[in-house]
Amino acid sequence: MRLFLSECYRLDHAICDRKFFEWQFQADPSDGNASVLCGWENDRLVGILGYLPFSVHWGELGNPYPAVWLLYWMVRKETQRGLGWLLTKRIQEKYTLLLTVNASELGGPFFKKLGWAFFPRVARYTCVFDKKQCVPLLFPSAIESDLDKMIFRPIFPDPDSITEVALNKENYHPDWKLYSGLSFGTVRSLSYLTWRYFKHPVFKYYVILKGEAQRPAVCIYRIEKAFGIYDALVGRIVDFFHPDDKQGKTDGLILMQGVLQYLKNKGCSYVDFICSNRTYSQTFLDLGADEEPNDRQILPVRITPIQHTLRHQNFAFLAPQGGHFPVLENMHITKSDIDGDGPALIPKNDSR
Template sequence: MFSSIVKNAAEIFDFVLVLSAGPEAQKAYKKLGWTIFPNLNRYVAILNKKRFDTFVGKNSFEQSDFQNQINLERIKVLPSNFDTFWEETKIRFPITTNRTKNYLNWRYIHHPLIDYHFLVLKKNDKMVGYAVIRFETNNESIKAARIVDLIVNKEKELEIFQQILNYCQNKVDFVDFFCSGNFFEEVLKYLKFYNVLDSVPVVFNPLDPNRKHDLNLQFTSKLKNSELNKCENWYIVKGDSDQDRAN
């Protein structure tokens, strides 16, 4: 039954993508000839090492460094120059979600259930980047900030991630960021974001340490484009799937 549904979907659409398939489903995708990519990176920055280490039960990684100044602005309405920013910036990411105003308003800004923090970085009143943060602080064991979407100009990568750490300081014990590709790898390593998959839970509402810790990625396509088969071309984040949802 499952294989039949998958086959029908692949016949109807030119392109079908699945993020975070279960083990049995992924076996079916492999059998049907889908392209299976490595798991998404999960970068974790520790903001409160004492509480984080107590939770994981060991002496873990180094704590990230903070600065006092916060230059991020939380917004409820996208800036008038957003379209220009997106058109200029999207060329960095060969394969990714088309982040139109309608999409971002529907997905994050006007979400009826989740209080997303849509944060904008500006220089001289010009938008140069944004990040979408979801705070998960409803339990006493461990508190998290999840970067569920992020787009930024190349030259402002370091600043926006540093500003995220500043923004989340004293609010949570760690920040995590699921993404494919290596677009931000150098900056994230510099800021002590560690690429881990199994040290802390993924599900926090309620806290569930037994749920799988990875987000896998697979697709099938009728399009004759060899660039689709190169994992480094893909920029997929947690917000691109139902893995970030109200429980």
């Protein structure tokens, strides 16, 4: 496996780091087995496909459905065509609900041929804290006045201060029937959030709650240091959800404003939020954010280093025959789903 990864990826790519690999593919500490399907030619590893089984809400809150997320599909260039298809078909034989994000240019058409629903763009929203800092980061096709439509506008005069929490059964056991916005998406269980955020080998995530344990509003974010043509701090909202009722929406709005105010006070130039769900993204819009256009970008997505390359997060799924087939806006797909929010490289002197 190590030889395959070193020959197919950059040596500083995250997947080539053992600690990251074992976390990403949930390697068993007792025997090292990981959730990776392998393709072989004789004794030579020629292709891999990662798969992570997780419970997913699929139209029935409180009745999780077994699903699998696919990630890191890679086949050697010189390998006979068809191996990628065989690996995917093998997974499809075991699961009836499959999902993936950030398929490559080849992957998108490939999944569509296999009958998957493919969405080329999950909406991205941006909110500006410091216009002066953002000007040097603008895409060449953008102009300074584009930033005026996405300036942070607090609603509450005295927002709550935010405090990071360590999740546990006492402070986090949501009644999922209160969260219609999560009707289609990964179950945000305590075990899932612990693996995805608290055990991440590279990024430092912050989880903030507001409300009672059975009905919390939840916001998860991190701060990234942009470098290249300009140095800046950028906030990343990677997940956000709240109960449906009036109190839940209010808690969500107060929570989101508190997080944005904190990011502004920390010196972030802007913050972004990739989210398919219109209910939860509306809270971000209410505080001054704006949705990114379909055909161009104002501020960069890739910032380590800064790249002015048009890039959208895509999403695809294969649903059970005769089952629910939701529109993207009713699903909850975010930047952090499985491997959507990953490091561009592993820092040589990583402090985590």
